[in-house]
Amino acid sequence: MDVAVIGLGLIGGSALRAFAAAGHRVFGYDADPATRATARTAAAQAPGTARWQVVSTVRDAIDSADLVVVAVPLPALGRVLAQLAAAGYSGLVTDVTSVKGPVRDLVERHLHRQHDRLAGFVGGHPMSGRERSGFTAADPGLFADCAWVLCLEPQVTPVGDWLTVAAVVTGLGARVVPTTAVEHDRAVATISHVPHLLATALAATAATDRLAWSLAAGSFRDGTRVAASPPGLVAAMCGGNADAVRTALDEVLAALADARDALDTDEPIAALVPWLARGSTARAVWPPLAGTALELPARPDALLRLGRVGGWVTAVADDRRTVTAVRPVTVDPPS
The missing domain is CATH 3.40.50.720 (NAD(P)-binding Rossmann-like Domain)
Known part of the structure; x- marks a missing residue:
């Protein structure tokens, strides 16, 4: 081609x-x-x-x-x-x-x-x-x-x-x-666009403290990697997806507010444990494990159902009637 x-x-x-x-x-x-x-x-x-x-x-x-x-x-x-x-x-x-x-x-x-x-x-x-x-x-x-x-x-x-x-x-x-475009934009706001904003905020905040800047190590490196991305590119993707990013960012800010509230309690360590457990458990089952490959009809309804359950296509048949697809093994994150 x-x-x-x-x-x-x-x-x-x-x-x-x-x-x-x-x-x-x-x-x-x-x-x-x-x-x-x-x-x-x-x-x-x-x-x-x-x-x-x-x-x-x-x-x-x-x-x-x-x-x-x-x-x-x-x-x-x-x-x-x-x-x-x-x-x-x-x-x-x-x-x-x-x-x-x-x-x-x-x-x-x-x-x-x-x-x-x-x-x-x-x-x-x-x-x-x-x-x-x-x-x-x-x-x-x-x-x-x-x-x-x-x-x-x-x-x-x-x-x-x-x-x-x-x-x-x-x-x-x-x-x-x-x-679909709508489903994509909603998903990437959470797993791509908001992480860029969080990484940038963390990097900019740490840079104001010289001691913190010199002590920064693995968790800071991993949490701020994408902050090094060109600002114009990040602005274009976040601003171009403003509605979905606003919703996802509000959800993350609300979660951080809960952590802030936990720090104000009489027992902040005990209060933080359940807050931390949810994210820890979710991260432990990512990325999803691939299930057994199967053949699906190459129809829009079947393909979109595949995407909505987190599946993917690995090959297209020569006659274009079927695709080889994989659904992830279901391991539900915490609610």
């Missing part, structure tokens, strides 16, 4: 390398000339079967593409989609943005529609980021065994398009999780 990757930062650059390593013919483009130069140099040094081409315009990148992967920050996404539309691109498009509702709205605005369907678009989000950014941080193995969300909007997303993207993504070693 001919694949175009627009945007060559950490995720886009890793996708470029991974698609090339998987045997696809890949064309990359980035708006930054220095990034393009770095990617060209890396291509020249890559093994012969895993090379890619870096071109100078979006139009050149998509000229022969069967699939376009848009890997730019949310604020730049509308401009790229408008360029695809202006170039008359009518093939398949996906993205890697960490918030899906606003992306769906931008696609509706900029790309052509056919019979009330988002023609040729499947929203995506690989759950595989790092605190480092830029093409120099790109890694072709970044997506191995990672959960890669592909949005399947009922009555909107053509299931054939979804299966095409799923087949390509599972070919990179990723686990495809089917869901």
